[in-house]
Amino acid sequence: MSTPKTLYDKIWNAHIVHSDPDGTCLLYIDRHLVHEVTSPQAFEGLRLSGRKVRAPEKTIAVPDHNVPTTENRDDGIDNEESRIQVEALDKNAKDFGVNYYPVSDIRQGIVHIVGPEQGWTLPGMTVVCGDSHTATHGAFGALAHGIGTSEVEHVLATQTLIQKKSKNMKVEITGKLMPGVTAKDITLAVIGETGTAGGTGYVIEYCGQAIRELSMEGRMTVCNMAIEGGARAGLIAPDEKTYEYCKGRPHSPKGSSWEMALAYWKTLFSDEDAAFDKIVNIKGEDIAPLVTWGTSPEDVLPITAAVPDPESFSGGKVEAVRRSLEYMGLQAGQKLSEIEIDTVFIGSCTNGRIEDLRAASEILKGKKIKKGMRAMVVPGSGLVRMQAEEEGIAEIFREAGFEWRLAGCSMCLAMNPDQLEEGERCASTSNRNFEGRQGYRGRTHLVSPAMAAAAAITGKLTDVREIQ
Amino acid sequence: MEKFEKLAGVAAPMPLVNIDTDMIIPKVFLKTIKRSGLGVNLFDEMRYDREGNEKPDFVLNKPQYRNAKILVAGDNFGCGSSREHAPWAIADFGIKCVISTSFADIFYNNCFKNGILPLVLPEDEVDTLMKDAEKGANAFIEVDLENQTIVSSDGEIFRFEVDPFKKHCLLNGLDDIGLTMEKENHITAYEAKASQQFPWA
Numbered sequence: 001m002s003t004p005k006t007l008y009d010k011i012w013n014a015h016i017v018h019s020d021p022d023g024t025c026l027l028y029i030d031r032h033l034v035h036e037v038t039s040p041q042a043f044e045g046l047r048l049s050g051r052k053v054r055a056p057e058k059t060i061a062v063p064d065h066n067v068p069t070t071e072n073r074d075d076g077i078d079n080e081e082s083r084i085q086v087e088a089l090d091k092n093a094k095d096f097g098v099n100y101y102p103v104s105d106i107r108q109g110i111v112h113i114v115g116p117e118q119g120w121t122l123p124g125m126t127v128v129c130g131d132s133h134t135a136t137h138g139a140f141g142a143l144a145h146g147i148g149t150s151e152v153e154h155v156l157a158t159q160t161l162i163q164k165k166s167k168n169m170k171v172e173i174t175g176k177l178m179p180g181v182t183a184k185d186i187t188l189a190v191i192g193e194t195g196t197a198g199g200t201g202y203v204i205e206y207c208g209q210a211i212r213e214l215s216m217e218g219r220m221t222v223c224n225m226a227i228e229g230g231a232r233a234g235l236i237a238p239d240e241k242t243y244e245y246c247k248g249r250p251h252s253p254k255g256s257s258w259e260m261a262l263a264y265w266k267t268l269f270s271d272e273d274a275a276f277d278k279i280v281n282i283k284g285e286d287i288a289p290l291v292t293w294g295t296s297p298e299d300v301l302p303i304t305a306a307v308p309d310p311e312s313f314s315g316g317k318v319e320a321v322r323r324s325l326e327y328m329g330l331q332a333g334q335k336l337s338e339i340e341i342d343t344v345f346i347g348s349c350t351n352g353r354i355e356d357l358r359a360a361s362e363i364l365k366g367k368k369i370k371k372g373m374r375a376m377v378v379p380g381s382g383l384v385r386m387q388a389e390e391e392g393i394a395e396i397f398r399e400a401g402f403e404w405r406l407a408g409c410s411m412c413l414a415m416n417p418d419q420l421e422e423g424e425r426c427a428s429t430s431n432r433n434f435e436g437r438q439g440y441r442g443r444t445h446l447v448s449p450a451m452a453a454a455a456a457i458t459g460k461l462t463d464v465r466e467i468q
Numbered sequence: 469m470e471k472f473e474k475l476a477g478v479a480a481p482m483p484l485v486n487i488d489t490d491m492i493i494p495k496v497f498l499k500t501i502k503r504s505g506l507g508v509n510l511f512d513e514m515r516y517d518r519e520g521n522e523k524p525d526f527v528l529n530k531p532q533y534r535n536a537k538i539l540v541a542g543d544n545f546g547c548g549s550s551r552e553h554a555p556w557a558i559a560d561f562g563i564k565c566v567i568s569t570s571f572a573d574i575f576y577n578n579c580f581k582n583g584i585l586p587l588v589l590p591e592d593e594v595d596t597l598m599k600d601a602e603k604g605a606n607a608f609i610e611v612d613l614e615n616q617t618i619v620s621s622d623g624e625i626f627r628f629e630v631d632p633f634k635k636h637c638l639l640n641g642l643d644d645i646g647l648t649m650e651k652e653n654h655i656t657a658y659e660a661k662a663s664q665q666f667p668w669a
Contacts, residue, residue: 014666018654024633026651028658030669038551040501051645054655066499081499088501125669132550132574146550146574149503150581150644158648160655164631196486197544197570230547232573253668261668296486296547316485316542323484413549415495434490434548436513 004271006168007237008203011143015126017160027163030125032155033111034061036089038130042153043092054159059098060120063089064110065415067103069378069405074104109381109407112136112349117381119249123238123265128155133349133431135226139219141238141268146227166232167277169202173210175284180465182359183218184351184448186210187225188290189282192300199231202278205270206236210284216245217355224350225431228297237269291336291461292433292446294324303463307334327435328443336461343426344375344456346449348412351429352380356449357388361396363453363467369401370459376403378410414439427455470583471641475564475611477537480527481601487541488548489575493557506553507560532604540594540601541568546575555582565611569594580634585613587628596620613639
């Protein structure tokens with residue numbers, strides 16, 4: 001009998017092109033996603049060395065980080081550097097013949113939303129992108145992770161990566177989630193438990209009833225933030241929901257090819273008794289709606305809690321917490337539910353999918369955002385935006401007082417004009433609360449879409465369960 | 469890529485934990501389509517005020533650390549985004565070695581592609597080197613990749629571990645793509661097999 005294998009082991013083994021005695025492997029890459037910020041130097045490298053893209057049919061490019069999200073964006077990008085970067089991707093995609101969704105295409109959006117939406121991301125694949133949130137695609141049972149620009153060039157040229165295998169970690173979320181608790185709260189709860197370095201050196205497989213009961217959108221939210229816990233990748237074994245999501249997408253297999261793929265996908269799970277190097281268990285019932293209070297995603301607490309005292313931490317974290325409270329303008333002991341905010345951002349590769357917009361609109365239906373609040377919703381793709389318009393969700397956002405934007409990364413990292421001003425405080429559905437992330441000296445509190453909507457109404461961080 | 473063999477220089481202490489890539493190189497500098505010239509913006513928001521004046525308290529602005537070649541940093545250095553602009557900025561500033569108790573995975577790999585040696589040491593050894601770094605301009609730290617040793621300014625020797633393949637590439641300044649191209653027959657063979665086994669992929 002062969003050794004029981006984890007899902008990660010199985011995908012890894014299926015992609016080994018060559019392995020050295022010291023464990024260094026050349027791993028084949030099935031899908032290479034590309035955006036405008038981390039690719040120009042890689043394409044330039046190919047030109048300088050006279051190399052081609054080895055598999056342009058497996059390479060998918062879309063501009064997302066720099067693109068404006070205002071209605072007039074077809075007129076062009078005002079910021080010269082941003083425009084040059086997007087134009088460089090236009091040119092590189094054309095010159096090297098890769099699949100491309102330009103800004104003008106209805107299918108354009110955040111690369112990690114476009115990939116699954118178009119059926120590029122499928123179970124059992126290896127997926128990489130010059131972007132740390134590539135972990136998102138792990139929701140399909142694909143081994144997906146971010147790479148640097150040198151590695152982008154390596155994949156473009158060879159369709160492989162030089163890799164050493166990570167360790168296996170199992171994160172089990174047992175039982176059911178309580179009302180008002182979402183996939184975002186699960187992923188924040190895991191980071192709160194393990195810390196931002198807790199996953200370093202591991203690939204996480206998320207499992208358990210609470211994970212199984214999530215939709216594909218929710219699973220993408222969970223895997224998206226695996227990187228914030230330091231893990232190389234997050235994975236969820238495919239099941240009926242996965243197959244259902246993939247079926248009929250433009251680039252998913254059809255006919256007999258679909259049947260063949262399906263038979264293979266059904267082998268993609270961790271064998272009983274497969275060995276994990278680390279196991280984390282969290283009870284779904286114990287997870288509350290969460291918010292971050294500091295400048296690291298591990299700085300997370302239930303909305304019912306208070307800002308912690310730096311002295312309650314140990315080691316280097318004491319100074320880090322002191323620094324982050326000063327940056328955030330918060331006092332130890334202050335109740336999180338009394339923190340006033342002036343901006344709300346709903347969107348990003350973490351929470352810019354249709355289900356996220358539905359959840360926020362449920363809270364907003366028939367209500368208005370607080371006077372003076374700047375609230376923005378940025379759908380993750382042109383197709384998500386279109387669907388939300390068809391479902392009447394866009395109208396709910398508009399009537400509540402939200403700006404209804406075009407697709408892009410927007411205020412998640414503020415490379416386009418959507419930025420916080422100095423001192424502004426935002427309830428955000430994005431993934432990072434780092435210093436300056438959403439704008440110079442802007443302050444970020446990470447929350448779920450429903451919590452963001454609740455905060456928009458009351459003007460402060462709010463327990464969504466009190467709104468419902 | 470430039471070869472990394474031995475390095476001796478002043479080490480700058482940055483004991484803060486979780487120094488993320490947004491701190492190392494803020495996003496406004498990611499709009500470049502080049503790799504070079506980012507050193508001046510390394511740690512930009514910590515290093516300069518809004519008007520672009522140097523903040524005198526920031527470590528790399530202090531006279532004794534302006535030419536630092538080594539950085540001793542708090543745990544989980546380089547967490548956050550995959551931007552290779554972070555190691556590009558570090559290398560362009562002149563820092564060729566970063567020492568910490570742990571690094572974020574993508575940043576760690578990116579360093580090796582740019583002639584930077586990221587070193588993971590146990591907490592007590594990082595503490596010792598941090599104190600050494602705090603001594604300033606008189607405290608030279610030596611790093612010897614071939615022998616995998618660090619010598620503190622007091623002559624204390626620490627051994628470090630490094631992946632043999634990564635060490636080989638760094639010592640010889642090897643380009644990964646060239647090395648992989650030598651295995652092209654393996655890639656072609658894999659593709660032929662995969663097209664039968666996974667025709668949809």
